[in-house]
Amino acid sequence: MQTKTVLFIEGDGIGREVWAAGRPVLDAAVAKAYGDFRKLDWQEILAGKKAFDATGDYLPEATMTALKNCDLAMKGPLETPVGGGFRSLNVTLRQVLDLYACIRPIRYFKGIESPVKRPDLVNMVVFRENTEDVYAGIEYKSGSTEARKLVAFLRDELGANVDDTAGVGVKPMTPNGCKRLVRKALRFALDDKRPSVTLAHKGNIMKFTEGAFRAWGYEVAAEEFADSVMTEDEAKNGGKKPVIIKDRICDALFQQVLMFPEQYHVIASPNLNGDYLSDALAAQVGGLGLAPGVNMSDDIAFFEPTHGTAPTIAGKDLANPGSLVLSGAMLLEHVGWGEAAALIHAAMEKVISGKRVTVDLAGQIDGSTQVGCKEFGELLGQAL
Known part of the structure; x- marks a missing residue:
């Protein structure tokens, strides 16, 4: 059997729901395409609120060590802790792991009303x-000592025309x-x-x-x-x-x-x-609920849905697992398992065309029936 090990982070907010609905679709696509000859080996690592509750740390050192030694990973959305010392957990992961390329394919699925x-x-x-x-x-607040110093340098040393009260940023x-x-x-x-x-x-x-x-x-x-x-x-x-x-x-x-x-x-x-x-x-082409992505370095491919944690709908079975499923299809393509990825794309189009979709898509498709996150995942699995 050919096995691909994938480290995964469940994520915050709707992360648990979209993982529960989406991961079985990925496993079922691999099984249908390759039988017992290929398999994804999912190994959970912790980050975000789940990590903080378990370890007292939003981004444990064990997680970073594991990621630095892997080549495939996948995550749900992560919230940024207020006052937690992180500008953003997502940005921190990208910078520490040098995930310099954010790659987002955008394509149309038949049945979407645009x-x-x-x-x-x-x-x-x-x-x-x-x-x-x-x-x-790098930025400094208007009126701060740092901003005044930088404005004075820009004006006095470089001849730039910058107002004394400006907030200043450098990119x-x-x-x-x-x-x-x-x-x-x-x-x-x-x-x-x-x-x-x-x-x-x-x-x-x-x-x-x-x-x-x-x-x-x-x-x-x-x-x-x-x-x-x-x-x-x-x-x-x-x-x-x-x-x-x-x-x-x-x-x-x-x-x-x-x-x-x-x-x-x-x-x-x-x-x-x-x-x-x-x-x-x-x-x-349907919104962020159907927007997959991957962040890549020269060594690691870290797949993730494009949407955020959506805390207002977390735990209500309203989230769309499509972005996570399509990110998984990207992972399958990346490792050369294109047949399984093609099954997922075909299933997505079949389910959307059948007009039984989550709330974000139901509002865009006339005559549609709204289903929950869990049921949408089940429909994708049945359509493979």
Whole structure:
């Protein structure tokens, strides 16, 4: 038997419910695709409120040690403790484990009623840089000693025009951080036979951070992928390479992905722009309840649903386990078990088309019947 060990964190809020509903679907898909020849070996580790209740620590050292020595992990949503010393548990995990690429595929499932005319044309993968930009942001409160010192330095030493009362923030972006993100996006496009990678940036205004992201992205393409990646100008002049690298200013790209989604296949972006774009794209195809994701380093693939803990509906059997299930399908694809992943995607489309869905989807689909989190998971399992 071929076994893949997956460390998992149940998560806070709706985490327990979506795990209970979603994990059996993943196991059933593997069993149907491969019988007794392949299996997922789930091993629980603790983080968040469950960890605090058991150990007095929201992020135990044993959990971090286990994660640093694994290659596959999966988690539910984690809340950030107020006054717990963490800016965010999710951000801490990403930075400590160097999970620099947040990868979010967005696709349409038949049966979803969307606010846009052609949601079926949406089929993109967003690569969002995960450790720099605002996620590594340094900021000082208006009127604080630190802010006054930094404002004085900017004004007196560098000649910048900054008001004395300003709150001040700095967002660091490095050549290495930007290049490795674009490199991963280009490799994915080539491996998955996607025809383009678009760099999303605000380089017309922030020339030495977001503009640098754009420039460094083109450098990676030219220096490391010259045989297989070409610019838009090269394509217009008759180039025949399999992938086109292009760039768009992020606000213009928001409009483009709404009006012409078929023109965009892979998007690579600094942190904040990627967050906005992936959530906006998810809204076109059903919302965060169907939005999977993975955070990756060069060694670890850490899969997780895109939604948060949703504390107002926790324990009420209202959550949608779809995002967790689809994140699991991503995991299966990642390890080469594509047949099981395909079964999950087909089951999701079948159940949604049958109009028996959780509350978040029921509000978008005329004539639908609302079911609970547990029942939705059971319907997915039956549809495999």
